Amino acid sequence: MSNSIIATATPNGVTLSFPSNGTTPPPTVTLLIDRTTTFEGCAARMEGNRVLVHVTRDLSLSIDPGTEVEVSAAGLEGEVEWPELPKFSTGPDLIGATLGQTTHRPPPLKHSPVEALPTALPPKETQVASPPEPPVLPPTPIQPPVAQTRPAAPIPADQPPSRNNTKPNVLVIIGVIVGGLLFMILILALLWHFVLKKQNLGHLLPSLPGIHVPSVNHPAQEAHGPVPVAPINNTPAVASGVGGLETLAVPEVVLQASSPAAISAEGTRRLNNGKPDDGLRLLEAASDRGDTSAMENLAHMYDPATFKDGGPVPKADEEEAARYYRKAADAGDTQISQDRAKLQASLKQRADNGDTDAALTLESYFK
Numbered sequence: 001m002s003n004s005i006i007a008t009a010t011p012n013g014v015t016l017s018f019p020s021n022g023t024t025p026p027p028t029v030t031l032l033i034d035r036t037t038t039f040e041g042c043a044a045r046m047e048g049n050r051v052l053v054h055v056t057r058d059l060s061l062s063i064d065p066g067t068e069v070e071v072s073a074a075g076l077e078g079e080v081e082w083p084e085l086p087k088f089s090t091g092p093d094l095i096g097a098t099l100g101q102t103t104h105r106p107p108p109l110k111h112s113p114v115e116a117l118p119t120a121l122p123p124k125e126t127q128v129a130s131p132p133e134p135p136v137l138p139p140t141p142i143q144p145p146v147a148q149t150r151p152a153a154p155i156p157a158d159q160p161p162s163r164n165n166t167k168p169n170v171l172v173i174i175g176v177i178v179g180g181l182l183f184m185i186l187i188l189a190l191l192w193h194f195v196l197k198k199q200n201l202g203h204l205l206p207s208l209p210g211i212h213v214p215s216v217n218h219p220a221q222e223a224h225g226p227v228p229v230a231p232i233n234n235t236p237a238v239a240s241g242v243g244g245l246e247t248l249a250v251p252e253v254v255l256q257a258s259s260p261a262a263i264s265a266e267g268t269r270r271l272n273n274g275k276p277d278d279g280l281r282l283l284e285a286a287s288d289r290g291d292t293s294a295m296e297n298l299a300h301m302y303d304p305a306t307f308k309d310g311g312p313v314p315k316a317d318e319e320e321a322a323r324y325y326r327k328a329a330d331a332g333d334t335q336i337s338q339d340r341a342k343l344q345a346s347l348k349q350r351a352d353n354g355d356t357d358a359a360l361t362l363e364s365y366f367k
Contacts, residue, residue, distance in 0.1 A: 012361075292333040318347060
């Protein structure tokens, strides 16, 4: 068993244990699944004569449990059955496997030979002669009816063939073309009246924060000279639904917001107005687009030191908090330095006491 790959399921992901080839792996490695899918940034470390590679929960859920997959990382490869991840637990003990437990297939059933049982033959029945069946006569073939056709009327030699049968096809084609043109004109007229005319083509031009795009439909503005340009304002948008974002669905807010800061502000506004799910999705979208304020808010939601019950996040998660703190720090946010340092100290204390999950989180997000 020491030469095989062991897959261990934990609430935070899957830990793969490879037999060591004598080389110490780097802190993070790229895991190759079935030679087609790559998981980058997986934490790796040595433990005895084994190499442990940790796959986060988000990446682990992308593989169906029970699937035989081929895995390779840092020059190590082999096949393993992908385990099923346990659910999160609110108590001190987590549900599911911990590091060190291995996933095994159930042993095959041993089939025992079945002893042949003596079977009693049924008593012979006295066969009674049945009367002979009457001979079957072949069916009489039915002749199909013969269709009677009338001879075509001869065409006089001095009369040319009629072309009236080609006129309906030409008229139909002309009608389809004319109808299509009229339909396109109607669509363009409706588009101009309800969309372009009302929005003055402003939404088609690139929008910059603090810059007013002049209307192209008002000759009075052209007569009074160029429209003055407002000074650029780099202050993030406030959470008051500016620009009509409060009435839009989450995907529409992401598409129509002028900046990632506007998405983050609208997400904070919805969190404070009883829409936690929408607010969380908008903060995640703003974080993916580089807004450090959204990264800081998400880190505080998951951090056990600042976690609040009844919020959009069901429970505290140190790994998620460390991930968002790391993103904010990489983006240049210095306001989270103190909170990040407290989380690092807590994880280090637990890692020193033998907590492998805390050790993997430290290696992944605090190096």
